[in-house]
Amino acid sequence: MSTQRQARAVRLGPRSLAALALVSAVGAAGFGWPFLAPPTSRLSAHAQDAPWLFAGLLVLLVAVVAAAISESGLGPKAVAMLGVLAATGAALRPIGAGTAGIEPMFFLMVLSGRVLGPGFGFVLGSVTMFASALLTGGVGPWLPFQMLAMGWFAMGAGLLPGPDRLRGRAELALLAAYGFLAAFAYGTIMNLAGWPFMSALASNVAFDPHAPVATNLARFLAYCLATSLGWDLGRAVVTVVLTLTLGPAVLRALRRATRRAAFETPVTFDTPDRGRASEAPHMSPVTYEAGP
Numbered sequence: 001m002s003t004q005r006q007a008r009a010v011r012l013g014p015r016s017l018a019a020l021a022l023v024s025a026v027g028a029a030g031f032g033w034p035f036l037a038p039p040t041s042r043l044s045a046h047a048q049d050a051p052w053l054f055a056g057l058l059v060l061l062v063a064v065v066a067a068a069i070s071e072s073g074l075g076p077k078a079v080a081m082l083g084v085l086a087a088t089g090a091a092l093r094p095i096g097a098g099t100a101g102i103e104p105m106f107f108l109m110v111l112s113g114r115v116l117g118p119g120f121g122f123v124l125g126s127v128t129m130f131a132s133a134l135l136t137g138g139v140g141p142w143l144p145f146q147m148l149a150m151g152w153f154a155m156g157a158g159l160l161p162g163p164d165r166l167r168g169r170a171e172l173a174l175l176a177a178y179g180f181l182a183a184f185a186y187g188t189i190m191n192l193a194g195w196p197f198m199s200a201l202a203s204n205v206a207f208d209p210h211a212p213v214a215t216n217l218a219r220f221l222a223y224c225l226a227t228s229l230g231w232d233l234g235r236a237v238v239t240v241v242l243t244l245t246l247g248p249a250v251l252r253a254l255r256r257a258t259r260r261a262a263f264e265t266p267v268t269f270d271t272p273d274r275g276r277a278s279e280a281p282h283m284s285p286v287t288y289e290a291g292p
Contacts, residue, residue, distance in 0.1 A: 012119040016067045020122065023060040027148040031192040034207050034216055061147050065123050081257065082124060085112050089128035090135050103235050105132075106186075107242040108250070109150065110179045113157030114171075115254040121154035145193040153182050172247050179239035187232035191224050 012020065029036065085108065092105040105128065113121025126147040133139045133146070160174060196207035205223040207216055 012122075016064065016119065019060070019064045019067045023064050023148065024152075026060060027145070030145065031189050034192070034196050034220075035213050061126055061144060061151070065126055078120075081116075082120070082127065085124055086128045086131050089124070090131040093128075093132045094136050102238050104238060104242055106153070106183055106235060106239045107179060107246070109154040110157045110175055110182070110239065110243060111247060111250050111254060113154035114160060114163065114175060115251060115258060116158070117163075118155040118158030121156075121158040122151040125150035125152070125154035142190075142193055145190065149186050149189050153186050156182060171251075172244055175247060176240045176243045179243050180236045183236035183239050184232045187228050187235065188224060191220070191228055195220055195223050 089105040089108050092108060093103060095102065095104060109121070109125055109128065112124055116124070129147045129150045130143070133143050157175070157178060160178060162171070162174075166174065196209075205219050205226060207219065211219075
């Protein structure tokens, strides 16, 4: 069993972690404000305007991505891999549009986050959702919530235990279980993004800004059961099936590409006058010979 440390295309440094913590905190407030704001608050009184207030998350998300890329020194190989995976995910998303949650992009996000780490996973999830929205015309106040939720989804896969040791059926079982649960979690938190703003459509399960938290929680659960349970179940089942069937081949391909890209290998130059440049400890550098 291999114990070699897995390379990471994006390593979150202090600035990136701080930005990620900020956007996650604001995002949690953006998703959960119906249960955090008291019935008498001004936010509840302006419930129909709240999507535009939290659409400002998009600016913070872009800042997180920019900080992660700039601080990690993301090289051209990592940028190329990010572009290929984001384009593939964006192209996969419309395949099952309108068909019972058949969304194959989710399994790709799980496997990519697992192999390339939580930093790359968050960036990939956010960028993929943004590219998909441009591709399908799905740009709106919900887009920041989708970007954040998918970033969390892919980042969580990168935080699963045993990235350097766990392989084979055990790893596939772990990824399939995570994909199943995370698919439901994604659907649930995305319901939170839209549920408070549909009172005119379904009063029995809609958010009531004047009701206590317990009442709104019961309404939200009824809303999820009535509207999205079947869709979330389809997404979860598709993610599990694709992970178990295509997962081994995709994981091998991603790991092979990661090894060849050598994201964490420093580049040094040897010149006739100066000799070998300094090398970072415990890392094998890629060396180029310069001519006279």
